Amino acid sequence: KSSLIREFINTHADAAHIHLGSCDDLLTPQPLGPLRDIAHDQPTLAQALADGDRSAVLAASLDLLSGSLRPNVMVLEDTQWSDEATLDVIKYVGRRIARTNGLLLLTYRDGEVDQDHPLRQVIGELAPQDLARIHLGTLSAEAVASMVEGTALDADEVLALTDGNPLFVTE
Numbered sequence: 001k002s003s004l005i006r007e008f009i010n011t012h013a014d015a016a017h018i019h020l021g022s023c024d025d026l027l028t029p030q031p032l033g034p035l036r037d038i039a040h041d042q043p044t045l046a047q048a049l050a051d052g053d054r055s056a057v058l059a060a061s062l063d064l065l066s067g068s069l070r071p072n073v074m075v076l077e078d079t080q081w082s083d084e085a086t087l088d089v090i091k092y093v094g095r096r097i098a099r100t101n102g103l104l105l106l107t108y109r110d111g112e113v114d115q116d117h118p119l120r121q122v123i124g125e126l127a128p129q130d131l132a133r134i135h136l137g138t139l140s141a142e143a144v145a146s147m148v149e150g151t152a153l154d155a156d157e158v159l160a161l162t163d164g165n166p167l168f169v170t171e
Contacts, residue, residue, distance in 0.1 A: 001107045016071040019064055029083040034076045058092045065102025072102035079119055080108040087122050094126040138164030
């Protein structure tokens with residue numbers, strides 16, 4: 001998923017404003033962690049976060065996707081690790097995304113987001129017409145063989161060990 005996101009960003013960086021933030025697998029998650037990443041380049045969001053003003057953070061997040069003549073993309077990576085405040089922003093922005101000229105792009109690991117996970121519940125409350133899901137499947141035997149070509153690794157063994165998981169194959 002990270003490779004796909006990097007390719008998306010590289011392809012669209014000249015045509016759109018890209019705002020990138022990541023959630024981290026911390027024992028005590030940083031509230032609004034991915035927005036803090038984005039705020040380094042966004043003074044309005046930085047000020048709202050510094051003030052601890054929840055309404056201003058929500059408004060500034062939505063404004064990031066509404067402003068400018070160019071499209072805006074907010075990428076939040078690894079949202080399976082989102083804290084509750086970040087989930088609130090996802091829900092707030094996601095329910096209003098149709099009013100913007102922006103795209104809210106979330107990544108998460110399917111295996112970590114079961115039916116009871118709060119992220120699944122937030123996504124489930126978004127308007128279906130404003131939502132598109134892209135499921136990344138496992139790599140085929142041919143893809144694995146292509147990736148290990150030129151190495152001492154056996155493609156069949158790599159496939160068996162990783163079950164075609166792109167992250168594990170790359171590693």
